Structures are given as structure tokens and as C-alpha cells.
Amino acid sequence: QLAWALEPGDCVAFHMLSLHASxxxxxxxxxxxxxxxxxxxxxxxxxxxWRTSPPFAGLAERLADGATLDDPLFPRVWPAA
Structure with a gap:
């Protein structure tokens, strides 16, 4: 059994076949x-x-490991209240 103490928004899990069809x-x-x-x-x-999907070309050169995702590839869609 695996278990973690999580709050809403703490985790995302996905598999390439989940909610994925055409x-x-x-x-x-x-x-x-x-x-x-x-x-x-x-x-x-x-x-x-490895090559990610999407590839995010040049991101590793612009952002250091552990940096916040302050980059045009990740636009803010809704400001915090």
C-alpha cells in the first residue's frame, strides 16, 4: 500500500492512456x-x-534547475487574488 498526506493541488498523476482517445x-x-x-x-x-513532450526548446539554457517557471513558455493565465 502506498499513501501520502496530500491537499488538493499537491499532486498530479497521469498516464498516456488516461482520458486520451480520438x-x-x-x-x-x-x-x-x-x-x-x-x-x-x-x-x-x-x-x-531526454526529449520531453512538448520539447520546450532552449528552456534548460534559460532556467536553472529549481528555478520558478518565469518564462514566456509558461504564461500566467489568471493572476492570484
């Missing part, structure tokens, strides 16, 4: 997808040695 799209049509990721203001940069 009807078949033939070659005459284009598949369009929208993906959104929302982060708390306490999120920190954790560089990865």
Missing part, C-alpha cells in the same frame, strides 16, 4: 488537438536529459 481520422482530414497544462506558482524547473 476517433479515426482519414488521410483527407487533419486531426486537431488542444492540450493545456496548468501549474501552481510553486512549480519549479526540473531539467530532463
Amino acid at each position: 476517433a479515426g481520422v482519414g488521410p483527407a482530414h487533419r486531426r486537431r488537438v488542444f492540450s493545456a497544462r496548468y501549474l501552481g506558482d510553486d512549480a519549479r524547473h526540473a531539467p530532463r536529459p
Whole structure:
């Protein structure tokens, strides 16, 4: 058994097959997808040695390990009250 003391917003868990599906799209049509990721203001940069998805080109050069995600790639969508 695994257990942690968590509050709402403390954790996100996902698997590539969860909530992830699409009807078949033939070659005459284009598949369009929208993906959104929302982060708390306490999120920190954790560089990865592998190619991430999306790739976030140049991010590791702009943000140090552990830095807040203050970068145009992560725009603020709603200010704190």
C-alpha cells in the first residue's frame, strides 16, 4: 500500500492512456488537438536529459534547475487574488 498526506493541488498523476482517445481520422482530414497544462506558482524547473513532450526548446539554457517557471513558455493565465 502506498499513501501520502496530500491537499488538493499537491499532486498530479497521469498516464498516456488516461482520458486520451480520438476517433479515426482519414488521410483527407487533419486531426486537431488542444492540450493545456496548468501549474501552481510553486512549480519549479526540473531539467530532463531526454526529449520531453512538448520539447520546450532552449528552456534548460534559460532556467536553472529549481528555478520558478518565469518564462514566456509558461504564461500566467489568471493572476492570484
